[in-house]
Amino acid sequence: MIYLQLFWSFLQIGLFSFGGGYAAMPLIQNQVVAVHGWLTQREFTDLVTISQMTPGPIAINSATFVGSKIAGTGGSLAATIGCILPSCIIVSLLAYMYMKYRKLDMMQGILNTLRPAVVSMIATAGMAILITAFFGEEGVVKLSAMRWDAIIIFILAVAALRLKKWNPILVMVLAGVLELAWKAVGGH
């Protein structure tokens, strides 16, 4: 029952991603690439890239994208509903309790403990993306498979982001154009 599987997977993603932004990324990767194999690491990286260029939370984007790829529009609906259901219940409950008691310290305490772990989980998911970019889809780290063009583009992109403070979307588009130019002049 693929709809139920999609629903259940994205329910876990919605339930366990704390902290917003990239916090959902390691959970999505875990469910979608590692546990179910619905996307390859390369496809997942493309999905993260696409999510950067379009509005909307990465979890919703992934739910729609993966659901639609695996089981059409019904699949994207099942995944999206799964993804937002925990939010609906937990946030409504907290909002209700807040209106009643005006107290939030338990949630804040949990979040403070989670935040450093979230940084590490994003770092781990980021490493997987970096390895795919540098060594190709198989993700085997060896010198002969190293794509030097990718490493140069990565370094340029980091410099543009950190030193020039360029907009991330612009940096990503330029990285794509650079790779195309590299291939056009006969690099490989």
Add this chain to the structure above:
Amino acid sequence: MERKEKIRILWKLFYSTLYLSAFTFGGGYVIITLMKKKFVDEYRWIEEEEMLDLVAIAQSSPGPIAVNGAIVVGYKLAGMAGVLVSILGTVLPPFVILTVVSFFYEAFQSNFYVKTILDGMQCGVAAVIASVVYDMGKGVIEGKSLVSNLIMAAAFTVTFFFQMNVVYVVLICIGLGVLRVLWGRRGEKS
């Protein structure tokens, strides 16, 4: 009359969240700021102070922050009907956009130019994530809390080197967080 007023609020809630969701790039924290601008400064539906607490709820709950923000605002303004309407407004744009994107992705995946551009963009996205991790990690280190630094080091070790399922890491941290809060409360009382 009251019914009419409620429908008017729901309708306005729907297209405000739809608009914000469709045109906000840059993730949950950005959209929450824009929500504050719209519902506090422009419509004056929510008090500034209360909005800060609602934002805190949205940020400390699991799930996408944009969706959580829509839920708290919807709940505050129109109860469960408001929640449903604002969720719909928030989810609809990415749902439609990604449905279209996934269609094109399937169709163009094997195209040389598309594939090459995506190859290059992978390096760009890796750089963006590296930069985000650097800033977040720096924040934790500068906080100078021994517990936080230990959690960060341990979480990286178990997820990167031992491929531990991230769900367990989250669950363990929630448990630790609960203990820390309870411990803190005990300290306050004695």
